[in-house]
Amino acid sequence: MDSPKQEHPSARFVAESIDGITVRSAVPDRPFYKVVQDKDGQTYAQGVRLQTDKVERANRRLQSLEVKEMDIQTESPGDAQGAEVLEPDEHVLAQFLRDVAPIMEQELLLAWQTLPVFESYVPVWDDVAETCEMTHQVWKEGLVDLQVTSVAWNTTGATLACAFGKLDTLGWCEVTAPVCVWNIFRPQLVAGEPDTVIQVQGFVMCVAFHPTKPSLLAGGTYNGELQIWNTGAGELDPPLGNT
Structure with missing residues (x-):
């Protein structure tokens, strides 16, 4: 029995001719020549420069044709005045608690007896890792013979106030x-x-920030005065309050 004849790889390609394209050159009706002189002093005529037609381009701006906005919010207390208020049935609630309380107590007791999470935990008191590291260091240039008297963080935890003085x-x-x-x-x-x-x-x-207004800062001076500044206003002199 003859084995099937394998196809030669070159048979996959087919000879095919494709029509070419024609690029028309922009040539004026009358030839244009100019006299050009080379480095040796000889002159000759240079013919017209040929180029293709100018490529036309157009820009189009696209955007959606319709815009829709929708606001969603909860009802105000005034709108809910006419709504039906459901009163809980105290007898049904009490019976439910009496039914589930023994089951919950049993499950809690079982969990406490069968899941000793910290039973095998032994603290290592001698091996204490130093996890504290300095993340920022700030100062004021030009201070001579002054020490830090008080520091305070505002309620957002992003602003630090530092008072200087002579202790x-x-x-x-x-x-x-x-x-x-x-x-x-x-x-x-x-x-x-x-x-x-x-x-x-x-x-x-001593300095301290307001507990709910992050920009309000109060300070007590050595002379016994209490001053309050709004650090977010920009104008700090005179202070917002002074006693």
């Missing part, structure tokens, strides 16, 4: 020292340049 001051105080504010998570943070600087006569001993 060895005794008697009447004529020291003027700043309260500096940094937005720690601002991308353009410069450690040595505070975002806000408040100069205080009789330096501040």
